[in-house]
Amino acid sequence: YLLPGVDTLPEMQRTLLDMEDGCNYAHSIGDLNTCLCDWCKQQPRQPWLDEQTARVEVSYVVFNAQYGLYTYVSINFLFNRGGHVYRFTDMISCFQDPLRTSMGNSIPTAIAIAIWAVLQVKLLIDEIRDAIRTVRSSKHGIWRGLLRDYLHFWNLVDWLSMIVAGMAVFFWLNVRTQVDAVNSLMPATVRATMYPTGQAVGERRAAYQPTAEAWFTAAEQMSLANSACTVTIILYPLVIMLRLFKSFQAQPRLAIVTETIKTAIPELAHFFIVALCMFGCLF
Incomplete structure (x- = not known):
């Protein structure tokens, strides 16, 4: 970790130089304690970037206090065997509190969510009744009746839409849980950044790094949860579009x-x- 909150610019530059050198200079003078990176703890010692490196990722988290927005920024450098370096930047944003909006926006949103939830429950009840009615009228038993008489293409589309809707709700709740975890760690991280303890470099890092590492890990989990939720919400309209085709049979x-x-x-x-x-x- 590079910690601008407690490290000075020369200290961070020294850390990068030690990582590039693979702690060979510290080993040559017989004092690995002077090395500022963690590569000297690995056996054998080696630079952090060598011929076998395929990808390097530099990640950091930005907080926009004006909009209450967390942004996880990931800069990836991809190395191919021809020697070319490709750069790929990925940014994932998540609101600190998406429910904190004006009353004019909250009421229509709440009404739309309520209508959508009622329609999902109605669809579930209708499909269960249809399955029970099909099984009762079938002459092949329960399982064969479901497979032969009920599980047609359009019934599968209905169940798929309900499954994707349930996944979207689950992933959204997971995102809110991860955001709450990041919010709970935010005050301790700010205090550790504004008021670092310790005089020496090692003391400051030892006191600050666990707090920063816990907050960064929580922010990373939040970004992954938000990506999963976004993908599910993107898939949901496609499934709904298939349900639209079902009405064409009339x-x-x-x-x-x-x-x-x-x-x-x-x-x-x-x-x-x-x-x-x-x-x-x-x-």
Whole structure:
């Protein structure tokens, strides 16, 4: 860790030089205690950047007090075998308290969430009733009746929409839990930054680093939880769009669209497999 809150600029430069040297200078003079990095504790000693390095990540957290916004910034340097260095910057932001808005914005949001929750519960009840009615009228028993008579494509789409909705709620609550953890560690981190204890460099780092490390780890977990929540919320409209096609069955001309999609499912599956592989290589 580079700790600008307690380290001076020459001390941070010395730490980077020791990391680049692999603590060889400290070993040559026979005093590893003068080394400011942790690489001297590794056996064998080696520079932190060598021929086998594939990626270097520099991460830090920014807090915007005006908007109450945490931003986790990750700068990645990717090294290929040809010697080229690619730079990729990723920024993930999360509000300190997203519910702290004006009354004019809170009321419509609360009404929309309530309507959405009622519709999800209604959909769940309707699907359970439909499954029970199908099983009762089936002549193949419970499990075979569900597999043969109930689990059709559009029923699976309905259950998938409810599952994704539940995942979105779960991940959102997880984000709020992680944000609360970051908020609880924030005052101690600010006090340790404003009023560092100890005179020597080692004493200051020993007192400050555990607090800063705990807060940074919590912020990192918050950013990962926010990414998972964002991906789930992005997938949810796609599932809802599939449910929209279900209503096309009521009109013969519109049903042509759904029948075409059902016929093209193998080709679409192959296309999305290739597309996901291509986009996955970007990350």
